[in-house]
Amino acid sequence: MAQTGTAGPASIATGPVTITEVVQSALRDYPQIHVSQEEFNASVANIRLARTAYLPRVDGLAQVNRATRNNIFGTLLPQNTIPSISGPVIGSNNGGSVWGSATGLLVSWQPFDFGLRHANVKAARAAKDKADASVQRSQLEVTTAAADAYLTLIAAKQIEKSAAAAVDNWDVLLRTIHALSSAQLRPGADESRIEAELAMARTQLVYARQADESGRATLVKFLSRTGDINTSLDTGRLLSELPPGGDEEVPFQTADHPVMAEQRANVAQSAAQLRATERSWVPQFNVEGAAYARGSGAEVDGHRLPGANGLAPTVQNYAAGVNITFPFMDFASIHAREAAQAATLRANQANEQLADKALQEQFAKAQAALRAAREVAANTPIEVKSAHMAFDQAKARYQAGLVPIDDLAQAQRLVVQAEIDDSIARLNVWRALLQFDAARGNIQPFLQAVNK
Incomplete structure (x- = not known):
């Protein structure tokens, strides 16, 4: 069962940010x-509300008025x-008024209702179970997103x-080609070609810095730190080791899975809710008792x-007695309502089957991605x-x-791409493992593997 906790004050940034800190911060403070x-x-409060239908109803009244006393058949x-009037017909029709007062208490209680109140309580409990499952799903989604934002950064x-x-490598190569071109050992077009490659590398560096800033902006929304957002990340074994298989x-x-x-x-x-609707068209039995007093100036x-x-x-x-009412024309x-609720039930059953298939697909894709990584x-x-x-x-x-x-430029591009691939290859395995455990519905095995 989910519990609501009071979020503590935001902490001051001290030391590198860890993935565990990000996940715990998101779990504690993220608005979702x-x-x-x-x-x-x-939903818990709604259960208590549904149970109040079993309690008797007690209504009190007190009244003072000034009114005429003219009555007719x-x-x-x-x-x-x-307004109603009581008393005999005295044949008067004038504006003379008198004081009147009344006070009373009416107690009404339903001893049985053919299961309607019980059905309403069960519907409220089912709503609570759904809300509890929604909390678990939200926690999985938020913690997975927080961990993925950390790995993405x-x-x-x-x-x-x-x-x-x-950029440095292309710059070194450019100086080499420039020396050869200056010595008339290579044409000037070769130097221009390498300058173009260097410019493209610098453009890629700009995009890489943009991706870094975007990733940092995404990560910050999961953190409760109030210090410098440029604090370094504690990569731990994420870049040096592979997760265990x-x-x-x-x-x-x-x-x-929380979704299921x-x-x-x-x-x-x-x-x-359908059962509660089916029990709505029944007689209502009310045991009632009243005690009251009146005063009149006539x-x-x-x-x-x-x-x-x-x-x-x-x-x-x-007075005391039993009051029986039945809404004859409410059957339509x-x-x-029963037809609409039955259709809603069938739709939700179909959604359950659809969610099962979607989870199976998500797991199969995550499994394939982990193997490939x-x-x-x-x-x-x-x-x-x-x-x-x-x-x-x-x-x-x-x-x-x-x-x-x-040929030389192509070889240099292969080196650049190979170093980029190698720099994130092990990290991509961790990212694939995160999505794999998220597809299973629990990322705790991932966090335990990171913190070993």
Whole structure:
């Protein structure tokens, strides 16, 4: 069951930001979590509200008035406009008024209702279960997004670092070509070609810095730190080691996923609401008891009493009995409500099946992505080594005049791409593992692997 906690004050930035800090901060302070928690609290209160229907109703009244006493024979249809009058017909029709007063207490209670109140309580409980499942889903979504934002920013920093190294490499190569061109050993067009490659590398560095700033802006919204947002990130083993394997082949059970729990609760709520609607067209039995007193400033023959007579109730009565009512013509509207609620139930059942298929698809894709990321991480060191060897050979052959500048530029681009791929290959395995555990419905195994 989800509980609402009071968020503590934002902490002052001290030391590098860790992925655990980001996840805990998002879980504690992110507004989406608070929204779902307060909706859960509202659903708990609604259960208490539904249970109040079992309590008797007690109404009290006290009244003082000044009115005429003219009465006639006849009938009035039920209405809420003309005040009622009691007493004999005395044949008067004048404006003389007297004091009147009344006080009373009415107790009403339904001893049974053919299961309507019980059905309403069950519907409220089902709504609470749905809200609880929504809290769990929100927590999974927010913590996954926070962890992914952390990994995305690390990846952006690595790409920026590689892009800066590429600019340096192209600059070194440009100076080499410039020396050869100045010595008339190579045409000036070769130097222009490398200058173009350097300009493109600088453009890529600008984009990499933009990605870094965008990633930082995304990460900040999950943090409660009030200090410098440019604090460094604690990468730990994310860039140097691969996560342990072995869990990728464990069968996936969608029943344990928060999304499926929410869908099941949604179906249960619709079913409970349908049962409550089906029990709406029944007689209502009310046991009622009343005690009251009245006072009047007029005699039975119509004579008015002087002074404050009538301001205090002087005549008492009580009554007790059973009141039975049945809304005969409500069957049409209730039948229509039942049809609508039954359709809603079937739609929610179909959504449950759809969610199951979507989770299976998401898990299969995450599993494939994790396998591919591990294979890529195993291959990138070979890619880097081969690219550097190819570049050294192309550079030597170019300096010997055996190949054109295009071959050397292509070899340099291969080195740049290989270093970028290798810089984020291991990190991409961690990112794939995060999505894999999120597809299972629990990212705690991922966090435990990071913190080992």
